[in-house]
Amino acid sequence: MQARIRTATIAGMAMAVLAAVGVPTILTPPAHAAQVITDVAYAPAQPAGSRGHLLDLYLPSTGITPRPLLIWHTGSAWSSDDGKAGADAIANIFTPLGFAVAGVSVRSSAQAIFPAQVHDIKAAIRYLRANAATYQLDPNRFAIMGDSSGGWLTEMATLSGGVAALEGTVGTTGVSSAVQAGLAFYGPTDFLQMNAQNLPTGGLDHDSPASPESLLVGCPIQTCPATVAQANPMTYADGDDPPLMFLHGQADFLVPHGQSVLLYNRIKARCGEATFISVPGADHMMSQVMDPARHGTQTVRTTADCTETVSTGTLNPTWANFATFLRGGLKMGTSCEVSYATGAWNGAFNGSVTVRNTGTTPVDDWTVRWTWPGNQQITTAWNAAVTQAGAQVTARDAGHNAYIGPGSSQSFGFSATATGTNGAPAQFALNNTVCTRVLS
Incomplete structure (x- = not known):
């Protein structure tokens, strides 16, 4: 179902729409044999009884060890503390390729405001790296992927490695929270520009005190620009970041396509490494961004070492191409x-x-x-x-x-x-x- 909301005066409505367009609607690969470890607490629950500090692990039954790890977080407009949901579908794709998959949950904006969500994902990464030997993970080959607010979390984790102010003290400390590659679907970046970038037909009122972005940072976004800047992945982009691939539909009604344009231009200006796949006609759903009917129409912009290439119709958004990108980013070899x-x-x-x-x-x-x-x-x-x-x-x-x-x-x-x-x-x-x- 393609979401179409003309106003966002009720935050719950906006969050429900964003939560409704997640991964399980398009991923239907056959099940596979893998060891599944559920509800691993990477930190104590906060608040008590909540799910935001849990993760699920999917470990392949074949392939070399130690295994590369792909971390997944499902978007919900920061309204859910169960972001690990949907990781089973991702695991169905990637564990047969030898990847371990971790579905990671973080606290919702109702439970804790930014930067808690970034503190949580970094705590999960630190936990997984500290316990790499236990789960036969390769601590030097961690990648992260997510959609919508999960795409935002992916971009934050990928671009802010080594930023002390975003580490926090949740769970395991004293271990690196860096990842070696990131893959994000239609994530927000500069909240302050979202309303201006809405489609001519309309979009969410992101400036509303009840918008998902305002609830995340704990203030109406236009009244607290310094905090909003800290929540902007572009703030942390530089030439030392790991490779990041991100995808966005040009007809995205919920998170404007221009958000990814801003991010790509910032990474390019700072001589970072990024691949931006822009899909005409696609809305805020992976089923539309990856729709084979749109293959060959997408614009692909790639920047590395201050050099850009732009093409049309190359690098179709498929799981096979995503796996190739991740293997290259993790320095595993692609051919x-x-x-x-x-x-x-x-x-x-x-x-x-x-x-x-x-x-x-x-x-x-x-x-x-x-x-x-x-x-x-x-x-x-x-x-x-x-x-x-x-x-x-x-x-x-x-x-x-x-x-x-x-x-x-x-x-x-x-x-x-x-x-x-x-x-x-x-x-x-x-x-x-x-x-x-x-x-x-």
Whole structure:
């Protein structure tokens, strides 16, 4: 259902509309096997009995460990303390790709005003990083994603890493709350400009004392510009931020499309790294922003190192492309090729593996995995830590060779025994991405 509200004199009505256009309306992938841990308290409940300090974890049953983590928060106009709802649908997409997924809730604006919500998401990130070994998470590969007010929270977390004033003292402290990549859907940025950016047909009255934005910051937004500036993700953008992708529909009735235009221009001006996908005709729903019928019409603006590219119809908003973006931001690699060679003697052989990064982003820390087609058994290895469980082999970088730049390669070798035929593995995967095989 496409929301159409002409006034916002009643805050509850506005919040209900924003809460009604969340993720579950468009995500219907098949269920998968994953371990689910629900209602993990990353901090004590505040107030007692509330849900704003809980998270759910979805851990994949396959893939390499430690796992990259994708944090999800569902938007609600800051009206709900159950933002972890909807993470199961996200997990259905990303756990088969080897990602762990955490659905994280934060306090509602009725329970605590800004910056409590940012304090909460940072506390959740710190908790997950402090307990990374327990859940087999990679503490250096955390990404965050959300829609609407969850998009705002994603942008705040992505751009404000290291900002002491936004850390707070909720839950676990003394651990980094930084993320390495962010992906946001139609998030608000500069609240003070929202009314001026409304569609010609109308929109919410964001300046109202009862608007979601005013309730978030605890004052009518036009009366407290300093506080509103602190709640603006643009305030924290600089050239050291991790990569951020954000999407916005040009017909968004609830959060004006111009909010993302402002954010992109600020990141570009500060030589940050961003990809902005602007979708004509799409309203405030993921089903419209990602609608295949609109593919090929979107404008894609990308900025990095003070250089901008603009195109039309490229980088369709699909889950496959989002996963590629996240893998690149997390330095996992997006495409690769492997060459494999052996030299055999008397029931034993030496093997060499060269993996080349054919993507446009670097790989930092790598794992190469393959499965033997016969009865081969690794005995020793060099330039990699190689382990074998049954027919499956896992080779991890040796530290000194962990980095593979775009177009570059790293090699490692091993000795093994073999009985019967000594066929080559059918495929190799770099950080869960299947590589093109180059015959040697």
